[in-house]
Amino acid sequence: MNGTVSSEIPIVASATGVTEVGNDRVKLLLVDDDRDNLLALQAVLEPLKQELMLASSGLDALRLCLDHDFAAILLDVRMPDMDGFETAELIRTRKRSRHTPILFLTGYRSDEQLFRGYDLGAVDFLFKPIVPEILQSKVAVFVELRHSEQLMRRQAENVARAEQKFRAVLEAAPDAMVITDQDGTIHLANSRTDLLFGYPREQLIGLNITSLIPDWTPPDHGSTDLPAAPAETRLTATGRNSTIFPVEITRSPSENDDGLLIITAIRDATEQVQSEERVRRINLELERRVAERTADLTRSNEALRQFAWAASHDLQEPTRMVLTYAQWVAKTAGSKLDEQELEMLNCVRENGSRLQTLLGALRQYIYISESGDEQWKTVDCGSAVHTAMSNLEGMIADSGATILFDGLPSIDSIEILIVQLFQNLISNAIKYRSAEPPRVRISAEARDDGWQFSVEDNGVGIEPEYLQYIFGVFKRLHGRQYSGTGIGLAICKSAVDRLGGSIWVESRPGHGSIFRFALPENGRK
Amino acid sequence: MNTGTFQILLIEDNPGDVRLVEECLRSRGIKYQLTRCETIDAAIRIVNSYGANGAQVPDLMLLDYNVPRGDACAVLEAATNNPALTRTRKAVITSSIAPKDQQDALRSGADAFIYKPADLDTFLREVGESIAQLLEQPDPRS
Numbered sequence: 001m002n003g004t005v006s007s008e009i010p011i012v013a014s015a016t017g018v019t020e021v022g023n024d025r026v027k028l029l030l031v032d033d034d035r036d037n038l039l040a041l042q043a044v045l046e047p048l049k050q051e052l053m054l055a056s057s058g059l060d061a062l063r064l065c066l067d068h069d070f071a072a073i074l075l076d077v078r079m080p081d082m083d084g085f086e087t088a089e090l091i092r093t094r095k096r097s098r099h100t101p102i103l104f105l106t107g108y109r110s111d112e113q114l115f116r117g118y119d120l121g122a123v124d125f126l127f128k129p130i131v132p133e134i135l136q137s138k139v140a141v142f143v144e145l146r147h148s149e150q151l152m153r154r155q156a157e158n159v160a161r162a163e164q165k166f167r168a169v170l171e172a173a174p175d176a177m178v179i180t181d182q183d184g185t186i187h188l189a190n191s192r193t194d195l196l197f198g199y200p201r202e203q204l205i206g207l208n209i210t211s212l213i214p215d216w217t218p219p220d221h222g223s224t225d226l227p228a229a230p231a232e233t234r235l236t237a238t239g240r241n242s243t244i245f246p247v248e249i250t251r252s253p254s255e256n257d258d259g260l261l262i263i264t265a266i267r268d269a270t271e272q273v274q275s276e277e278r279v280r281r282i283n284l285e286l287e288r289r290v291a292e293r294t295a296d297l298t299r300s301n302e303a304l305r306q307f308a309w310a311a312s313h314d315l316q317e318p319t320r321m322v323l324t325y326a327q328w329v330a331k332t333a334g335s336k337l338d339e340q341e342l343e344m345l346n347c348v349r350e351n352g353s354r355l356q357t358l359l360g361a362l363r364q365y366i367y368i369s370e371s372g373d374e375q376w377k378t379v380d381c382g383s384a385v386h387t388a389m390s391n392l393e394g395m396i397a398d399s400g401a402t403i404l405f406d407g408l409p410s411i412d413s414i415e416i417l418i419v420q421l422f423q424n425l426i427s428n429a430i431k432y433r434s435a436e437p438p439r440v441r442i443s444a445e446a447r448d449d450g451w452q453f454s455v456e457d458n459g460v461g462i463e464p465e466y467l468q469y470i471f472g473v474f475k476r477l478h479g480r481q482y483s484g485t486g487i488g489l490a491i492c493k494s495a496v497d498r499l500g501g502s503i504w505v506e507s508r509p510g511h512g513s514i515f516r517f518a519l520p521e522n523g524r525k
Numbered sequence: 526m527n528t529g530t531f532q533i534l535l536i537e538d539n540p541g542d543v544r545l546v547e548e549c550l551r552s553r554g555i556k557y558q559l560t561r562c563e564t565i566d567a568a569i570r571i572v573n574s575y576g577a578n579g580a581q582v583p584d585l586m587l588l589d590y591n592v593p594r595g596d597a598c599a600v601l602e603a604a605t606n607n608p609a610l611t612r613t614r615k616a617v618i619t620s621s622i623a624p625k626d627q628q629d630a631l632r633s634g635a636d637a638f639i640y641k642p643a644d645l646d647t648f649l650r651e652v653g654e655s656i657a658q659l660l661e662q663p664d665p666r667s
Binding site: 313316317319320321323324325327328331356 | 539541542545591620621641643644645646648
């Protein structure tokens with residue numbers, strides 16, 4: 001045959017059957033000028049289930065070698081125009097087929113031929129007549145070889161792709177990423193690292209990470225299989241031109257074939273530190289202003305307290321003088337005064353007396369808000385009511401009041417305040433009595449967080465619109481027919497506040513009032 | 526027991542109270558000679574001068590706790606520290622009911638703490654009684 005591919009010869013034999021999973025079919029080139037031989041070879045190699053390509057001349061073979069990679073070439077030595085050796089020589093000159101294994105098929109043994117063949121890179125000689133089993137097994141070796149080669153190439157490609165992917169991830173990361181060994185020697189860094197530290201990449205590789213972050217240490221070992229988010233650490237970094245800036249780093253160990261590698265993500269924390277500093281300054285300023293305001297308030301509170309104290313005390317002396325001397329005048333000159341003059345003198349005495357009562361109540365009010373913590377102890381509320389009643393002995397007797405109480409608890413409190421509370425509430429109930437003889441009922445109920453006391457009377461009651469005023473100082477709702485100082489309920493409020501509780505009133509005009517106060521279990525702070 | 530004229534040092538800035546104290550003495554028929562001063566400074570000067578200038582040492586020192594310009598306790602301490610005043614009875618007279626004032630006065634050497642009532646008769650009775658007691662109380666060392 002003459003070197004052209006005739007149409008009757010299928011150049012590509014379609015190999016049928018199932019290929020082995022994971023192995024691509026490899027290509028085998030069969031070259032013989034004798035068509036029968038070619039068909040015979042094809043028949044023998046068909047069971048290998050690889051892709052067989054047939055060429056009927058050296059030229060055809062060369063042409064096919066340009067376009068295909070063959071696992072092996074079976075080459076007939078004796079062919080017209082271009083014999084097998086010539087063909088082999090030309091195949092070897094081509095880059096693509098330089099290393100393709102060539103098996104020569106020859107009709108007779110000759111040492112000269114063998115030397116020439118091996119010299120041209122032949123891997124084997126097969127002598128005609130071909131023994132199918134031998135041919136098959138020899139070719140199978142090359143198929144196997146090619147398969148292994150393919151596998152290795154694929155693996156190498158995978159590794160390269162993985163590395164490429166890894167580098168892409170590294171580059172896409174928003175932070176500077178530095179991969180080091182445990183000693184800190186840099187193996188890999190992304191472009192953000194160049195930007196952050198100002199070193200060209202090639203200078204970074206091989207550098208120790210501690211020249212970037214002096215306090216860098218490898219993370220604690222033993223957690224390599226934990227993908228949990230690693231903790232952030234705030235450190236100081238040094239840039240190329242000795243700039244110093246804060247960074248936040250996370251380190252994660254990664255075990256691979258080369259040993260333990262450490263991936264350090266580095267984020268410039270300058271802005272964060274600045275904003276933290278701003279927040280800190282704002283907070284400080286706020287605290288300073290609050291402290292200033294508090295000091296102002298404390299000062300003015302203290303001034304007010306001192307004023308109230310001084311007023312109640314300094315007014316007391318002149319009041320006493322007015323009272324005493326009005327009495328003295330009445331005593332020594334009373335008989336010389338006419339009725340109108342005596343009335344005027346009485347007016348002085350009555351008002352002096354009233355002023356004295358007010359000052360006394362004011363002192364009490366101040367005293368309550370100043371009572372110290374050392375006075376906390378167990379207080380028997382029943383005996384506190386007894387004390388209050390004996391302080392109000394005259395008032396109770398004069399009004400014919402009935403005071404009923406039962407089952408009052410013992411609580412942790414300040415005794416004098418509890419006495420004041422009951423005393424002022426009882427005296428309030430008696431002062432603002434109706435036409436009936438006053439009746440006061442005192443009771444207590446346990447609550448989740450302490451006790452609620454009730455002081456119920458049958459007095460005149462309070463108009464709803466006045467309810468909000470009654471606990472203020474000097475808020476008297478009634479005229480002179482009632483003898484209140486206007487401080488009694490303010491004292492109650494102050495005492496309850498001091499004990500950490502609350503006080504309120506429920507009332508309907510003509511139906512009496514119920515004063516209630518709640519004291520917490522642990523009012524002591 | 527002294528039956529003659531009592532020397533009384535009264536430290537009191539309020540003339541109304543001076544008159545009341547004098548009325549207490551007069552109404553009980555007690556003969557007295559009154560030395561009066563109105564400030565703490567003056568009181569301390571007088572107290573320190575006893576024993577040095579030959580002036581008659583008081584039998585009773587009555588000190589208003591709220592006399593202006595200074596701490597009343599300083600007068601009590603000066604009196605306690607002056608050996609010439611060993612026999613002098615020292616009383617604080619006040620309208621203050623604060624327990625702390627009373628404690629401070631007693632700690633500073635006061636023999637009594639006399640409260641000034643607002644009622645005239647009560648004042649004359651109670652303050653008069655206290656003064657009489659202090660004057661007639663025999664000295665434990667005599």
